[in-house]
Amino acid sequence: xxxxxxxxxxxxxxxxxxxxxxxxxxxxxxxxxxxxxxxxxxxxxxxxxxxxxxxxxxxxxxxxxxxxxxxxxxxxxxxxxxxxxxxxxxxxxxxxxxxxxxxxxxxxxxxxxxxxxxxxxxxxxxxxxxxxxxxxxxxxxxxxxxxxxxxxxxxxxxxxxxxxxxxxxxxxxxxxxxxx
Amino acid sequence: xxxxxxxxxxxxxxxxxxxxxxxxxxxxxxxxxxxxxxxxxxxxxxxxxxxxxxxxxxxxxxxxxxxxxxxxxxxxxxxxxxxxxxxxxxxxxxxxxxxxxxxxxxxxxxxxxxxxxxxxxxxxxxxxxxxxxxxxxxxxxxxxxxxxxxxxxxxxxxxxxxxxxxxxxxxxxxxxxxxxxxxxxxxxxxxxxxxxxxxxxxxxxxxxxxxxxxxxxxxxxxxxxxxxxxxxxxxxxxxxxxxxxxxxxxxxxxxxxxxxxxxxxxxxxxxxxxxxxxxxxxxxxxxxxxxxxxxxxxxxxxxxxxxxxxxxxxxxxxxxxxxxxxxxxxxxxxxxxxxxxxxxxxxxxxxxxxxxxxxxxxxxxxxxxxxxxxxxxxxxxxxxxxxxxxxxxxxxxxxxxxxxxxxxxxxxxxxxxxxxxxxxxxxxxxxxxxxxxxxxxxxxxxxxxxxxxxxxxxxxxxxxxxxxxxxxxxxxxxxxxxxxxxxxxxxxxxxxxxxxxxxxxxxxxxxxxxxxxxxxxxxxxxxxxxxxxxxxxxxxxxxxxxxx
Numbered sequence: 001x002x003x004x005x006x007x008x009x010x011x012x013x014x015x016x017x018x019x020x021x022x023x024x025x026x027x028x029x030x031x032x033x034x035x036x037x038x039x040x041x042x043x044x045x046x047x048x049x050x051x052x053x054x055x056x057x058x059x060x061x062x063x064x065x066x067x068x069x070x071x072x073x074x075x076x077x078x079x080x081x082x083x084x085x086x087x088x089x090x091x092x093x094x095x096x097x098x099x100x101x102x103x104x105x106x107x108x109x110x111x112x113x114x115x116x117x118x119x120x121x122x123x124x125x126x127x128x129x130x131x132x133x134x135x136x137x138x139x140x141x142x143x144x145x146x147x148x149x150x151x152x153x154x155x156x157x158x159x160x161x162x163x164x165x166x167x168x169x170x171x172x173x174x175x176x177x178x179x180x
Numbered sequence: 181x182x183x184x185x186x187x188x189x190x191x192x193x194x195x196x197x198x199x200x201x202x203x204x205x206x207x208x209x210x211x212x213x214x215x216x217x218x219x220x221x222x223x224x225x226x227x228x229x230x231x232x233x234x235x236x237x238x239x240x241x242x243x244x245x246x247x248x249x250x251x252x253x254x255x256x257x258x259x260x261x262x263x264x265x266x267x268x269x270x271x272x273x274x275x276x277x278x279x280x281x282x283x284x285x286x287x288x289x290x291x292x293x294x295x296x297x298x299x300x301x302x303x304x305x306x307x308x309x310x311x312x313x314x315x316x317x318x319x320x321x322x323x324x325x326x327x328x329x330x331x332x333x334x335x336x337x338x339x340x341x342x343x344x345x346x347x348x349x350x351x352x353x354x355x356x357x358x359x360x361x362x363x364x365x366x367x368x369x370x371x372x373x374x375x376x377x378x379x380x381x382x383x384x385x386x387x388x389x390x391x392x393x394x395x396x397x398x399x400x401x402x403x404x405x406x407x408x409x410x411x412x413x414x415x416x417x418x419x420x421x422x423x424x425x426x427x428x429x430x431x432x433x434x435x436x437x438x439x440x441x442x443x444x445x446x447x448x449x450x451x452x453x454x455x456x457x458x459x460x461x462x463x464x465x466x467x468x469x470x471x472x473x474x475x476x477x478x479x480x481x482x483x484x485x486x487x488x489x490x491x492x493x494x495x496x497x498x499x500x501x502x503x504x505x506x507x508x509x510x511x512x513x514x515x516x517x518x519x520x521x522x523x524x525x526x527x528x529x530x531x532x533x534x535x536x537x538x539x540x541x542x543x544x545x546x547x548x549x550x551x552x553x554x555x556x557x558x559x560x561x562x563x564x565x566x567x568x569x570x571x572x573x574x575x576x577x578x579x580x581x582x583x584x585x586x587x588x589x590x591x592x593x594x595x596x597x598x599x600x601x602x603x604x605x606x607x608x609x610x611x612x613x614x615x616x617x618x619x620x621x622x623x624x625x626x627x628x629x630x631x632x633x634x635x636x637x638x639x640x641x642x643x644x645x646x647x648x649x650x651x652x653x654x655x656x657x658x659x660x661x662x663x664x665x666x667x668x669x670x671x672x673x674x675x676x677x678x679x680x681x682x683x684x685x686x687x688x689x690x691x692x693x694x695x696x697x698x699x700x701x702x703x704x705x706x707x708x709x710x711x712x713x714x715x716x717x718x719x720x721x722x723x724x725x726x727x728x
């Protein structure tokens with residue numbers, strides 16, 4: 001399906017009913033539209049945002065220390081995402097790969113996503129027994145803005161790994177995951 | 181469907197030709213450090229992809245971990261399964277060897293507790309571990325008997341376990357005059373503690389610690405304590421009691437926590453790092469013990485009603501014990517100093533030889549190790565005291581059964597010691613390139629030896645270092661030249677560059693930092709010196725010193 005620029009409403013309908021691959025096509029065009037919209041203060045629909053983030057995740061934007069993508073490629077709701085953080089050097093997280101699950105609810109990006117570590121980790125703000133990230137202890141989750149994204153959440157978590165209070169925390173043996 | 185989407189995507193963005201099954205796609209592979217574009221067939225498997233990557237990045241396939249869109253790519257998968265298409269980026273992590281020690285050590289520990297591992301194997305395998313320190317090398321290969329593990333970390337843990345399980349060994353070590361000598365020298369102890377850069381950092385942050393370290397009275401008490409394990413245990417127990425008492429005071433618990441995190445932890449991990457995660461190394465009667473009790477002593481003075489008369493005990497050993505129980509094997513092997521763990525049998529080579537292997541992998545280690553002042557003073561005291569040194573050697577149980585070795589070693593000993601004193605020798609050892617060159621030479625010699633055994637004797641006589649052959653036959657090697665000959669020749673051969681000031685050495689790095697916007701030359705230089713010229717680490721240091 002080629003999006004050549006029909007009126008917004010038509011495209012929206014088609015868009016929401018479209019399959020993912022079609023959606024991919026739409027993204028590029030609508031990315032531009034969205035940017036225009038965002039600059040004029042219009043709220044960006046959830047799916048647009050998530051698709052954009054999907055594309056970004058696949059293109060590997062950023063410095064290569066975090067990665068994210070849909071947990072299930074067929075997930076039309078674009079709700080469940082997996083993320084990866086590569087532990088920063090010169091900390092106790094060094095050279096480890098942390099797997100996370102990010103859930104973007106129906107009110108994303110107005111509300112923050114819920115984040116949960118799958119790989120066991122010892123870090124302030126992360127629940128020791130199930131890996132859930134406490135939204136109140138991670139600053140960007142506590143003060144979420146809709147311009148934030150999954151990438152920013154992952155990068156922020158990585159930055160927190162480098163903080164003095166976290167970097168020297170003794171870590172569980174590599175390769176362990178939470179059971180939930 | 182997906183393909184069509186990709187094609188359209190391509191058309192919309194880049195006007196690339198439509199991709200179809202079996203064509204080559206270009207995938208960007210990105211590591212935190214660099215990125216490469218790799219061409220691979222669209223329907224390739226992850227294994228094939230990794231093959232390409234291992235060639236390009238010069239790493240082994242099993243060291244590679246690939247991540248795409250938040251998922252780890254397993255070898256059995258195919259690229260298309262994960263939706264990897266032309267122009268997309270895959271993240272790569274290259275796992276370096278020492279970071280997988282956590283998993284390997286757990287598997288090896290099971291086998292290590294028995295010392296019945298066949299003696300032959302370690303010897304032959306150890307003979308391959310050529311050591312730049314020729315003298316060490318001989319001993320290293322010899323003393324590998326019975327200890328089969330390769331990883332120094334495991335060995336440390338093993339030694340620790342042995343120590344713990346064998347109190348006689350412990351008291352033997354303590355009784356060793358060398359140890360006692362060390363212990364009774366407060367200057368030495370202080371030097372040792374201060375030599376650790378982490379400790380220095382800690383001291384900057386907490387001036388009380390440096391104050392404490394400078395107080396000779398306190399140091400002496402501390403060392404008394406260290407000498408007497410029973411007394412130390414007693415003290416720890418008392419402190420535990422005091423600690424639990426503290427908890428009941430309102431607000432006291434928080435104060436404790438604060439103390440723990442602010443002071444004890446960095447110190448603990450600093451000590452731990454230096455001695456290779458050996459929380460019980462203190463019991464081995466080494467300088468870490470200076471750190472531990474001194475750490476416990478120097479807290480905000482909380483009077484301990486049950487305290488033994490000689491110390492004003494503050495309280496965190498409870499925290500200390502919890503800290504040690506939560507130690508896991510994985511972090512920061514860095515310089516694991518065999519001296520630290522067991523000075524009594526310093527040439528106890530399982531430690532030595534894997535240290536040497538680690539050294540060859542990381543020449544920086546050697547430099548760190550040798551530049552530590554305690555090393556110098558240790559060498560000095562050894563040199564001044566050949567009796568002592570030989571005693572040390574003899575005490576080493578591994579030598580006990582082999583008088584021939586002892587003889588040989590004894591004769592080499594004075595030369596060896598002298599050699600250690602020679603600053604030239606030390607600077608050779610500290611020069612990573614020199615070490616590498618030495619390694620190469622030795623490896624070459626060994627090859628030569630296997631290829632052309634007749635050639636060796638003539639080479640030997642010209643003073644090139646004798647290759648430390650397999651541990652079983654050191655005696656046959658008349659020119660396993662004493663270390664001095666080796667090093668002097670090498671010095672001559674290698675023509676070491678003269679020592680340059682840090683400013684000169686780091687000139688390029690300084691310029692780079694300047695260009696990046698770090699205008700404070702002083703701070704830059706400090707950071708570069710501290711990190712040994714590593715720009716990234718220096719930047720982190722510089723940034724870390726600002727509030728984050």
